Amino acid sequence: MAYRKTPAELQRLEATRERLVARATEVVAEVGWAQASVTAVADSAGIAAGSVYQHFPSKAALAAEVFRRAAGREVAVLDEVLHGPGTPVERIGRGIEVFARRALENRGLAYALLAAPAEPAVGAERLEFRRRYRALFAEVVREGMATGLLPDQDGEITAAALTGAIGEVLVDPLGGPGADTADGRTTDELLAELTAMALRCAGAPPA
Amino acid sequence: MAYRKTPAELQRLEATRERLVARATEVVAEVGWAQASVTAVADSAGIAAGSVYQHFPSKAALAAEVFRRAAGREVAVLDEVLHGPGTPVERIGRGIEVFARRALENRGLAYALLAAPAEPAVGAERLEFRRRYRALFAEVVREGMATGLLPDQDGEITAAALTGAIGEVLVDPLGGPGADTADGRTTDELLAELTAMALRCAGAPPA
DNA sequence: GTCTATACCTAGATAGAC
DNA sequence: GTCTATCTAGGTATAGAC
Numbered sequence: 424m425a426y427r428k429t430p431a432e433l434q435r436l437e438a439t440r441e442r443l444v445a446r447a448t449e450v451v452a453e454v455g456w457a458q459a460s461v462t463a464v465a466d467s468a469g470i471a472a473g474s475v476y477q478h479f480p481s482k483a484a485l486a487a488e489v490f491r492r493a494a495g496r497e498v499a500v501l502d503e504v505l506h507g508p509g510t511p512v513e514r515i516g517r518g519i520e521v522f523a524r525r526a527l528e529n530r531g532l533a534y535a536l537l538a539a540p541a542e543p544a545v546g547a548e549r550l551e552f553r554r555r556y557r558a559l560f561a562e563v564v565r566e567g568m569a570t571g572l573l574p575d576q577d578g579e580i581t582a583a584a585l586t587g588a589i590g591e592v593l594v595d596p597l598g599g600p601g602a603d604t605a606d607g608r609t610t611d612e613l614l615a616e617l618t619a620m621a622l623r624c625a626g627a628p629p630a
Numbered sequence: 631m632a633y634r635k636t637p638a639e640l641q642r643l644e645a646t647r648e649r650l651v652a653r654a655t656e657v658v659a660e661v662g663w664a665q666a667s668v669t670a671v672a673d674s675a676g677i678a679a680g681s682v683y684q685h686f687p688s689k690a691a692l693a694a695e696v697f698r699r700a701a702g703r704e705v706a707v708l709d710e711v712l713h714g715p716g717t718p719v720e721r722i723g724r725g726i727e728v729f730a731r732r733a734l735e736n737r738g739l740a741y742a743l744l745a746a747p748a749e750p751a752v753g754a755e756r757l758e759f760r761r762r763y764r765a766l767f768a769e770v771v772r773e774g775m776a777t778g779l780l781p782d783q784d785g786e787i788t789a790a791a792l793t794g795a796i797g798e799v800l801v802d803p804l805g806g807p808g809a810d811t812a813d814g815r816t817t818d819e820l821l822a823e824l825t826a827m828a829l830r831c832a833g834a835p836p837a
Numbered sequence: 838g839t840c841t842a843t844a845c846c847t848a849g850a851t852a853g854a855c
Numbered sequence: 856g857t858c859t860a861t862c863t864a865g866g867t868a869t870a871g872a873c
Contacts, residue, residue, distance in 0.1 A: 587798025588791030624831040
């Protein structure tokens with residue numbers, strides 16, 4: 424009996440866990456949290472339902488991990504764009520566009536992260552990540568006020584409005600069929616309107 | 631055997647049904663959809679769990695009715711304000727303020743209507759009512775554009791942003807304890823910032 | 838029409854063989 | 856470590872007495 428697991432063992436264990444998270448993410452993106460039962464997820468990952476509990480203490484823990492991973496990627500992307508080059512106003516516009524475009528490219532996952540009914544553990548994570556989105560936007564809004572590009576305002580409120588607006592605008596297209604947005608509008612037109620609205624919302628003068 | 635129920639019988643039956651809906655609404659506002667089991671709701675209404683099925687064919691049907699009643703009241707109030715006196719810009723401001731104030735006055739219910747995890751039947755109703763809110767705001771935004779008070783824009787997008795923004799701004803205060811908003815801010819200050827943001831969002835020139 | 842009691846189902850979690 | 860089989864809890868819905 425070895426006192427500790429061999430590196431190969433650890434690696435295989437870790438690989439299984441990673442595959443489990445990855446496949447669970449796909450299942451959630453496809454059928455939503457409610458339908459993503461332990462059995463369905465385990466089947467998708469090619470292991471037995473019981474084996475899930477070798478990697479996570481509960482379904483809620485797995486769900487929370489799935490959410491954190493996926494949402495974390497979006498926060499990282501948004502963070503990079505909002506801290507990139509350009510004026511605060513330009514960065515806000517690009518941040519909205521990148522965020523929305525990514526959501527439209529992976530609608531199922533975006534809907535799961537933004538709006539889909541979920542168990543309390545996931546709901547708590549969602550609130551936390553919405554706070555992070557808000558904090559990122561709020562920072563840039565305040566930067567814009569400091570440099571005189573944006574009028575005086577409550578950065579937190581504006582940031583909340585931006586994240587809420589993105590979510591609301593996207594949810595309908597997200598919920599709809601597969602093709603383009605609800606009506607005949609193209610994705611690019613939708614994004615253009617969305618960024619224009621966001622800049623108005625922050626009080627940036629029209630282009 | 632009577633061929634039809636007497637008026638008194640009908641009235642008592644209707645009264646029980648109404649009480650059931652009313653108490654179910656309270657339960658949902660207090661503990662959320664997930665915890666509002668048939669048993670809990672029936673207990674609150676003072677009837678047995680099985681008797682619920684004399685009034686509604688399923689739990690989902692009862693939940694949908696609860697949602698429709700409550701959300702319908704909010705739509706009616708918003709509709710009245712948005713079609714009331716004043717310029718389109720003034721009406722948008724008042725609409726936001728009334729909507730938000732009512733939500734803050736009945737936080738539990740507002741959270742249930744706007745954001746709380748819910749079964750699919752309720753989720754569908756929620757989407758439908760969000761569309762109605764949007765349609766109301768969109769109409770006034772277009773009116774504002776027609777009268778030259780608001781710049782050219784996609785009314786639907788702006789309306790979606792307004793409803794999303796309200797929801798996002800309110801959810802945090804709604805989720806929190808009971809007192810005032812998250813930080814030391816008073817309700818009135820929050821409402822003032824919210825309406826200011828909404829008017830910027832629609833492109834109304836600053837006061 | 839309402840109650841009590843219960844059937845039944847779903848889904849999370851566990852036990853023990855391999 | 857993973858599987859199969861099973862246990863259990865919670866909750867919807869139904870049956871039959873009153």
